[in-house]
Amino acid sequence: MATLPLPPGSTLGILGGGQLGRMLALAAARLGFDVAVLERDADSPAGRVAAHTIVGAYDDPAALEQLAAVAQVVTFEFENVPADSVLKLQSLGVEVAPGPEALAVAQDRIAEKQFLNASGAPTVAFSAADTAEEAVAATAAMGAPVLMKTRREGYDGKGQRWVEHAADAAAAFTELGGVPVILEAPADFVRELSIIAARGRDGATAVYPLAENHHEGGILRRSLAPAQVSEDLAFQAEKIAARILKGLNYVGVVGIELFELKDGTLLVNEIAPRVHNTGHWTQDGCAADQFEQHIRAVAGWPLAPTVPHARVEMLNLLGDEAEAWSKLAHEPDTRIHLYGKRDPKPGRKMGHVNKLKAL
Amino acid sequence: MATLPLPPGSTLGILGGGQLGRMLALAAARLGFDVAVLERDADSPAGRVAAHTIVGAYDDPAALEQLAAVAQVVTFEFENVPADSVLKLQSLGVEVAPGPEALAVAQDRIAEKQFLNASGAPTVAFSAADTAEEAVAATAAMGAPVLMKTRREGYDGKGQRWVEHAADAAAAFTELGGVPVILEAPADFVRELSIIAARGRDGATAVYPLAENHHEGGILRRSLAPAQVSEDLAFQAEKIAARILKGLNYVGVVGIELFELKDGTLLVNEIAPRVHNTGHWTQDGCAADQFEQHIRAVAGWPLAPTVPHARVEMLNLLGDEAEAWSKLAHEPDTRIHLYGKRDPKPGRKMGHVNKLKAL
Numbered sequence: 001m002a003t004l005p006l007p008p009g010s011t012l013g014i015l016g017g018g019q020l021g022r023m024l025a026l027a028a029a030r031l032g033f034d035v036a037v038l039e040r041d042a043d044s045p046a047g048r049v050a051a052h053t054i055v056g057a058y059d060d061p062a063a064l065e066q067l068a069a070v071a072q073v074v075t076f077e078f079e080n081v082p083a084d085s086v087l088k089l090q091s092l093g094v095e096v097a098p099g100p101e102a103l104a105v106a107q108d109r110i111a112e113k114q115f116l117n118a119s120g121a122p123t124v125a126f127s128a129a130d131t132a133e134e135a136v137a138a139t140a141a142m143g144a145p146v147l148m149k150t151r152r153e154g155y156d157g158k159g160q161r162w163v164e165h166a167a168d169a170a171a172a173f174t175e176l177g178g179v180p181v182i183l184e185a186p187a188d189f190v191r192e193l194s195i196i197a198a199r200g201r202d203g204a205t206a207v208y209p210l211a212e213n214h215h216e217g218g219i220l221r222r223s224l225a226p227a228q229v230s231e232d233l234a235f236q237a238e239k240i241a242a243r244i245l246k247g248l249n250y251v252g253v254v255g256i257e258l259f260e261l262k263d264g265t266l267l268v269n270e271i272a273p274r275v276h277n278t279g280h281w282t283q284d285g286c287a288a289d290q291f292e293q294h295i296r297a298v299a300g301w302p303l304a305p306t307v308p309h310a311r312v313e314m315l316n317l318l319g320d321e322a323e324a325w326s327k328l329a330h331e332p333d334t335r336i337h338l339y340g341k342r343d344p345k346p347g348r349k350m351g352h353v354n355k356l357k358a359l
Numbered sequence: 360m361a362t363l364p365l366p367p368g369s370t371l372g373i374l375g376g377g378q379l380g381r382m383l384a385l386a387a388a389r390l391g392f393d394v395a396v397l398e399r400d401a402d403s404p405a406g407r408v409a410a411h412t413i414v415g416a417y418d419d420p421a422a423l424e425q426l427a428a429v430a431q432v433v434t435f436e437f438e439n440v441p442a443d444s445v446l447k448l449q450s451l452g453v454e455v456a457p458g459p460e461a462l463a464v465a466q467d468r469i470a471e472k473q474f475l476n477a478s479g480a481p482t483v484a485f486s487a488a489d490t491a492e493e494a495v496a497a498t499a500a501m502g503a504p505v506l507m508k509t510r511r512e513g514y515d516g517k518g519q520r521w522v523e524h525a526a527d528a529a530a531a532f533t534e535l536g537g538v539p540v541i542l543e544a545p546a547d548f549v550r551e552l553s554i555i556a557a558r559g560r561d562g563a564t565a566v567y568p569l570a571e572n573h574h575e576g577g578i579l580r581r582s583l584a585p586a587q588v589s590e591d592l593a594f595q596a597e598k599i600a601a602r603i604l605k606g607l608n609y610v611g612v613v614g615i616e617l618f619e620l621k622d623g624t625l626l627v628n629e630i631a632p633r634v635h636n637t638g639h640w641t642q643d644g645c646a647a648d649q650f651e652q653h654i655r656a657v658a659g660w661p662l663a664p665t666v667p668h669a670r671v672e673m674l675n676l677l678g679d680e681a682e683a684w685s686k687l688a689h690e691p692d693t694r695i696h697l698y699g700k701r702d703p704k705p706g707r708k709m710g711h712v713n714k715l716k717a718l
Binding site: 005007008009022025026029030031032033034048049050051284287288296301302304305309310322325326329330332333335336337338339340342351356 | 390392408646688692694698
């Protein structure tokens with residue numbers, strides 16, 4: 001069994017070798033941990049900065065056993081970790097955080113919305129549909145337009161379709177693969193915000209200031225933080241975060257995407273049980289960033305303060321945009337973060353910059 | 360030959376696998392570089408966060424060839440890199456920075472003082488002695504007490520002796536191994552300061568604010584930065600740094616240790632052609648720290664700004680002091696940096712903390 005708080009010199013496991021795993025690994029190293037990354041690719045962004053890479057699928061029992069043999073605490077960079085993998089690691093004496101409740105909720109958009117509403121965190125109206133017929137009937141009942149999303153998987157705008165007329169729901173259902181879906185009423189929002197929140201193993205919580213987010217084609221383009229918000233709005237967001245963290249008995253950092261409505265109220269769009277793209281600004285805006293905060297929480301350390309010392313505009317570098325690194329390097333107030341990905345496919349997150357401004 | 364500025368995705372080589380190499384490797388990773396560490400130990404603090412570890416001595420031709428096969432630019436974490444190793448890497452088309460001039464000066468305390476005085480950077484009075492007889496005569500000529508140091512090697516107060524009477528100089532010479540020495544007049548200083556300076560491949564320079572340093576038993580205990588100094592003192596220090604950087608045709612970060620005398624003038628104690636323990640405060644006090652600055656310089660990128668956003672008290676964690684990590688983790692304004700060293704020998708640098716204060 002893991003000794004908690006986890007002492008420096010211990011090995012921390014990360015499922016996933018992408019940019020979030022990489023930045024978690026760098027934060028863990030600063031605190032004196034060794035890192036073991038479990039990842040299909042022998043050469044991954046996170047693996048290249050970790051002491052160990054274990055090559056395998058996230059549900060490969062042999063790979064999970066190898067991970068459990070070196071790592072006392074395991075976390076992950078993405079929400080679609082198979083539940084059986086978590087159980088397997090736990091059965092081998094490994095502490096896994098965030099826990100299975102958070103994963104179950106985050107992996108199923110219906111369970112997520114039901115949990116949120118039950119916790120007093122408001123969302124848009126929604127319906128579930130498992131067949132094309134159910135999708136048509138539910139769209140008619142809710143009234144088009146609705147946003148149809150697969151119940152499971154999907155990210156960066158993938159796995160979703162707008163349905164403009166109830167009659168189109170069957171075709172959209174087929175286009176999404178004929179799998180169970182959620183139908184969401186449109187949110188008439190004026191702004192997209194997010195809050196990065198953390199909960200320690202001792203139940204203490206901390207929230208960073210809100211970020212204002214701008215998406216293009218379903219992909220995050222830029223975040224501004226701390227966002228210009230009223231005290232009331234900040235208070236609403238913190239209350240929502242507190243309910244989610246407690247309701248999930250959460251350990252770690254969570255990203256909570258919010259819609260700000262015209263009337264000044266907030267709806268929760270979705271929750272990501274991990275460090276979050278809209279929290280990258282904390283790397284250069286706060287003394288302890290979301291990556292250190294997550295490592296502290298899962299390792300059973302006390303949480304760090306979340307007070308900002310700069311205002312930050314975070315811009316994602318997608319596809320070939322990272323090729324502008326030399327121009328960006330000449331901007332004095334631009335901090336550059338690149339992920340070491342080999343292949344700049346269009347829309348792929350290759351890095352980000354944090355542009356610093358006075359608070 | 361290396362393409363400069365070095366594009367992200369390239370591999371940067373580091374000679375040395377200790378804490379300075381580790382923090383350089385973490386900074387290089389943030390900018391999207393892969394890192395290859397050349398180090399005698401297969402398991403080293405830097406190697407554990409690097410994509411490649413090449414196991415070998417710093418003068419092992421086969422290891423240097425392996426390094427040259429993967430790395431386009433090579434730097435180092437310590438000044439005692441053999442000159443032949445630099446020549447070997449250069450002959451294989453590798454860019455090595457800082458360059459051979461800086462190493463030659465930093466490896467020989469007589470050459471260092473001669474260079475400094477020739478550059479208009481004042482030092483204490485000194486003499487060279489290659490034999491016990493010369494040491495006695497030189498001590499008598501300078502007038503005891505003098506500080507006898509080996510001309511080469513030695514760090515953290517190792518390889519030096521105070522000589523209180525000319526007659527004791529022969530014994531001290533023998534105790535230091537009978538190797539060539541330097542005799543230094545005592546500096547009647549009121550304070551130890553240091554300045555971390557950088558020079559890019561384009562000749563541009565940048566200096567961080569001065570740090571005030573406190574040693575115990577020859578080992579740095581704490582630094583306070585930005586130090587409380589007059590404008591005149593800061594100007595003197597910057598002028599000294601500029602002369603040193605230009606005189607060595609320097610590329611990278613240099614640590615310059617200074618004595619502040621009663622009359623408000625500065626003497627240079629020594630220069631370290633690398634990132635420096637008294638610059639660790641920049642990790643939490645500045646937007647871009649000395650490690651990123653060094654990587655930028657050696658990679659041919661433009662230098663980053665050096666404006667502080669916090670005042671920092673940096674404390675080294677020596678030997679078993681790092682075992683207080685749990686207590687330190689509870690201090691909200693204490694940022695923890697641990698090196699992943701396995702064996703906490705007395706006096707060994709295991710980590711440091713940066714305690715943040717308002718500017």
